[in-house]
Amino acid sequence: ALKSNRSRTLGMIVTSAHNPFFAEVIRGVEDRCYQAGYSLILCNSDDIDAKQLSYLETLRDRRIDGLVVMTAENGEGFLQALSALPLPTVMMDAEPQPGWDMTVVNDDSRLGGRLAIEHLISRGLERIALLTGPRDHARSRERLCGALGALKAAGLGVPEDWQVATDLMLEDGHRAAHLLLADPGDRPDAIFAFNDLLALGCLRAAQDLGLEVPRELSIIGYDDIEISAYLNPALTTIRQPIYDLGTTAVEQLIARLEGSPFPGQTQLAPTLVVRESVSRVDR
Ligand code: RIB
Numbered sequence: 644a645l646k647s648n649r650s651r652t653l654g655m656i657v658t659s660a661h662n663p664f665f666a667e668v669i670r671g672v673e674d675r676c677y678q679a680g681y682s683l684i685l686c687n688s689d690d691i692d693a694k695q696l697s698y699l700e701t702l703r704d705r706r707i708d709g710l711v712v713m714t715a716e717n718g719e720g721f722l723q724a725l726s727a728l729p730l731p732t733v734m735m736d737a738e739p740q741p742g743w744d745m746t747v748v749n750d751d752s753r754l755g756g757r758l759a760i761e762h763l764i765s766r767g768l769e770r771i772a773l774l775t776g777p778r779d780h781a782r783s784r785e786r787l788c789g790a791l792g793a794l795k796a797a798g799l800g801v802p803e804d805w806q807v808a809t810d811l812m813l814e815d816g817h818r819a820a821h822l823l824l825a826d827p828g829d830r831p832d833a834i835f836a837f838n839d840l841l842a843l844g845c846l847r848a849a850q851d852l853g854l855e856v857p858r859e860l861s862i863i864g865y866d867d868i869e870i871s872a873y874l875n876p877a878l879t880t881i882r883q884p885i886y887d888l889g890t891t892a893v894e895q896l897i898a899r900l901e902g903s904p905f906p907g908q909t910q911l912a913p914t915l916v917v918r919e920s921v922s923r924v925d926r
Pocket of ligand 1: 811
């Protein structure tokens, strides 16, 4: 029989495993690789261009069969180098790139943004601020679009200074919420944070300021990382099927390696998880 020149090794370049969200995606990727008899080489790029490029070279030298990329920042240099690789690639948290052997797997963030706002509005909350994550981040843009669409449909809006662009870590949520909540005469009733780490930072800021959540301030997050269910109050959030995003990426890569064409982009549906951090306002 002909010997396959496959290495049965896949590569993954990921922003950073600091955020528990990425750790759970990686879990899904690794589990599915193992089940299918593939090894995985995992590279943390920290969104640093030079690291992304150097890992691409390493992975190519290791003769991987395919690649999963989940990086928040995709500079031109990195995209060009990726597109030049003769390797099937699944990108996550990204936009489809026409003309390459690639596909994308994401959550439907537009739907998620809408679900979060509809929940707040259904609870009678109308003075809503948004911590939007980075403006150039594809998922953030989609969440913002869904959120603003739902507000508009209800005849509401958000003042510019209540749409705050942030990074996505705890301290970013904490800092932004302190600024948003500084003026007792002009505070939002609710904050929609575009990931759970930001929401955790908001919760801490509210506590610093002596505000009771949810009686005086409601907070809704996005992702549903494991710790969110264990907070006090437990975080109401939009759940991404985080583990399934990872397994889906690998399934698509393996199907492609076995000869199927890549599908167009895949979007998994997020869902609302109601816990304790959003109040009900009786009007
Ligand atoms: O917490 C990490 C966030 O970055 C997730 O919401 C993911 O979808 C990306 O936007």
